[in-house]
Each structure stands twice: as C-alpha cells, then as structure tokens.
Amino acid sequence: QQQVKQSPQSLIVQKGGISIINCAYENTAFDYFPWYQQFPGKGPALLIAIRPDVSEKKEGRFTISFNKSAKQFSLHIMDSQPGDSATYFCAARVGNNNDMRFGAGTRLTVKP
C-alpha cells in the first residue's frame, strides 16, 4: 500500500525555470516530510524537510509548501539548473520509528 503518492513521474524544465513536484499522503500521523535528491549511482541525500506546524520552508532555491488540510506538500526549485537534474523523492515519517515512507520519485531533467 503506497502511503505517499508523488507526481509527476518525470519532468523536463528549461534552465532558469521553476520545477514543481507534488506529493500527497493519507496517514495523518506523519509528522516529518523530507525531500531527498538522488543522482545516478548514488544514495539519496536529504535536500530539505518540513514539519506540519509550518506551511512553507525555504532554503536557497528550494522551497517546500505544505498544506495540512489537503494532506499535500510540494517541492519548488526556483531558477532550475542543469546540475539539478536528478531523481527527487518525497517521504514521510511516523513519529519516532524513523522508518520513512517514500514516494515513487520524479526524474527531473533541466535542459540548458
């Protein structure tokens, strides 16, 4: 049972554009929502994360928007660069168990 649904599966953006990736969840017990970036042949690396008590978090060109009532959160990459081309995963965690539930991933390609 997939607990975190991610879309789109793939995304192509021109350099300088905005990349938007969306995730939706069902379990209201989730209390931590990270985004991971994964390059080919590498393990996922934490990019940015948010807790449900805030609606937005920004770090550099990366912003998470969180809508608790809709049970949705999204990643926005401003001024997208070719170096941002990677697979992005959203995830959600329940309490202190630390086991993450991951979305299926979005393969982002930023064209020069």
Added chain:
Amino acid sequence: NAGVMQNPRHLVRRRGQEARLRCSPMKGHSHVYWYRQLPEEGLKFMVYLQKENIIDESGMPKERFSAEFPKEGPSILRIQQVVRGDSAAYFCASSPKRGTDTQYFGPGTRLTVL
C-alpha cells in the same frame, strides 16, 4: 568524518545462492535502516535496527531475508536462496538516535540475480 559505507557496491549472484550486504553506519550512529529500491520505483522500508536489536522489521519479506546489527562490526542484510525478483538496489541509512529527523544514506549495493 566518513559517511555511511556499504559493500559490496555491486553483487552478482545466481539463483539459489546467498547474498550478504554490509553496512557500516556513520561514526557515532547506532541506528540503521535498510531500504530496497526497484528500478523506476521509490525506496521501500525493510527493517530498522539498533545495536543487537531489531526494532521494526515490518517491511521485510517473511522468508529468506534476515538482518542483524551486532555489537561489533557492520550491519548485515542476508538474502538466502536468491531469486531474480530480488534484483534491486539495497540502501542502508543511519541516524544517531531514535527520533532524529535526518537519515544519512549509503551509496547502495546493486544486487543482480542471474
């Protein structure tokens, strides 16, 4: 400070053989998590371990798969009598304590079953 280390990076096994995947967490981390990633899919949680204890194995297949994290040495994910469907990338992550937000991932072991 070395990150999470996994070895081997690539492992090829024939059907019916055993696969042993090793994970050394970051220094000072006593919590280890194993995930499986199938092609074009996200990571699926398998098991969460502390030193000498399995905390949550709800994502582990009931048969052929086992995991341990001994007092000394790396965490081991063991797959007995491998089948083609076991071919995947297996990632481990570590964190310093329970309830810590960030998990640090290793580079993964890519298992191919012929």
